[in-house]
Every structure is written in C-alpha cells, then in structure tokens.
Amino acid sequence: MLIRKATIEDLPVLLQFEQGIISTERPFDSTLKPDPISYYDLKAFISSSEVEVLVAEIDGEIAGSGYARIKKNPDSYYDFEKYAYLGFMYVLPPHRGKGINQAIIEELKKWVAEQGLAEIRLEVYNDNTGAIKAYEKVGFEKRMIEMRIRI
Template sequence: MEIRPATPADRPAIRDVARRSLQASYSLGPQAITSAIEEWYDEDRLEETLADEDRLLLVAEEAGQVVAFSESVEATEDTGTLLWLHVDPAHRGKGIADDLFERTRNRLEERGVAHLEGRVLADNTEGNSFYEDRGFEQVGTENVEIAGRSYVENLYSEAQQQGREPVETEDGRTVYIDHDNHERGSVAPFHVVHVDMEGEERYGYFCSNCETLANAMDSMGRIECDSCGNVRKPIRWDAAYL
C-alpha cells in the first residue's frame, strides 16, 4: 500500500470512496449523501482543496486503486484538524485507517502542528470509537448542515484541555471562552464562546488577536472581527455552525 498526496487525477476516486464510506458508516439518506458529495467533493471544491496550502489531502493506494483518503487542515498555527478519514468498506479491516491516520499526523507535524483535533458525525459509531481508542477526548459539538438538515458533529482533541474562562460582555453579561474549541483566523484563532459554563448554548466567538467578542457569522461560516479585521474562513464547505 502507498500513501501519498492526492493529485487532480484522484478526484473521481476520492468521490467514489467518500460515497461508499458515507453509505456504510452514516445513517444518511441517498439524497443527503449525494448532496454531501456534490458540495464537498465536486471538481471545483477538490481543486480548491488541492491548491490550499493550509489543507492536506492524502490518499491510500492499493494495487493502483485509491481505497482511502484523509482530509485535514491547519486550523491554527499549531493545531491541525482531521476533517475526514474515509476507507472504502471493501478494504476495511486491513489497518488502512491506522496507517493513514499516522501518516496524516506525521505530515502535519512536519508542518509544525503540535496537536491534532478531529471531527466526526455523532451517529458514526465506528468513527467516534476510532478517536476514543487513540486517547482523544470529546471536547464539544457543533451542527453541520447536509441537504437542508442539521446533524450533530462531535469534536475531539488529544491535547490537554485548558477549560473555559468567564468574561463579561459590554452589557455586563458573563459568558465563557472555550480555550479547547477554536477556529483558525487570518491573524489569530477565534475561540468559541458559550452562554453557560457547561457549554450547552453558544454565544459567539472571541478574537484572540485583539481580545474582543464577536457573535455574527454569515451563511458560509465566515467571521470577521470588527475591531482588528481578523477573519475566519470556513474549514468546511457547508453552511456553518452558529
């Protein structure tokens, strides 16, 4: 088996692997799977992914056939997020996921990533167990929209948790900055801000560059800090999470 960076020629195989993997591992209807493939893995999106220096797309090839791939992103200067790890169901049970995971981690470490995070839909039992078996801890949840329906996505981290810090808004309200849940900004990370200490309700985001609160996000998941211009671009191609 060979694990290598994806090329434009791999795009049809990547879509096929993603489709079969989603069908086998997720309780998604045919329309939802088709919409997800079209939104995340069409020709233009994959071309953008391959051209984006912050993203890493690796494929596992066996006997000249792409049988698995991983998609990850440098979410912050020292944090990488594993967005997807798909293995063709016909090739599972061979240790391909383990090898691809380790190669992905190693390649991110070569880029200066100090710790790894992961995302997986809550209804993917095998995917959640995959992270838990490797010592990752669930640090939060978010919602992802697929074909007009909202699904819960679990967030995992292998780093030591830093907890939540209370801060006051301009109107005197206490909210809580989650230092374990953040998104990459153009200048510095945006940390998720919760209404309560338990993190059950989201307030917005905290710009770590100028240390101000922001609670506005557009339909594509873009956040822009009004104070310093720090911008968060979505790491997923679907409508985002606020």
C-alpha cells in the same frame, strides 16, 4: 499499502469517496439537504499548501483517503493560534479493517507536526460508534459534545 499525496488525477475517485461519506453520514443527520450535495472543495484542497490530502493505495487501487487542514483558532483563550482539522476519512468497504485509516492518520500527524502545529481536531457523529472507536484507537479523545435542537 502505499500512502501518498493525492493528485488532481485522483479527483474522480475522491469525488466518489465523498459521496460514500455523505451516504454513510446521512442517517446520522436529518438536516442534510437532499442529494446531490458536496462537503469539500477537493480540487482546491489538493492544490493548497494549507491542506494535506492523502490516499492509500492497495495493489494500484485507491482504497482510502483523508486530509488535514490548517485552521485558525477563533478562540483567544487557547494556547495555540492554529490547529489541524482532520476530515475526508474514508475507506472502501472491502478494505476496511486493514489499518488504512490508522496509516493515513499517522502520516497526517507527521505533516501536522512539520507545520509546527500541536493539535488535531475532528468531528464525528455521536451515533457513529465505529468511527469513534477507530479515532480513539489512534489516540483521539472526546472533549466537547455539540448539542442541537430544531425549532
């Protein structure tokens, strides 16, 4: 397995991954607009110095993806001004269970540390137990639960 920075040439595959993420998450959130929708500006992310987009290759095929994005902390009561936000975690179904997410996250953690940041955050749907277990396996802990009500 090779973990590397994503390039503009990877964009067609990454756009398919984005739709895979959306279709996986759609059952967890009835407020998502009907297709087609997009979560990310992947082209801008790939060329930004504030975002590290990584892909995992297996036998020359892009099998997984993820990014860490530097975000400014809006709350002055924390002891850090910036943190990294983890997103775009996706692995093709035939390659799941091979440690791809873990390998990508480990490389993103290195990049985050090189940026002088000490915290990574992410969001995951409460009912997405598989993703929660995968994130806990690499050291993430639950802190806050966002609650919503439609009126």
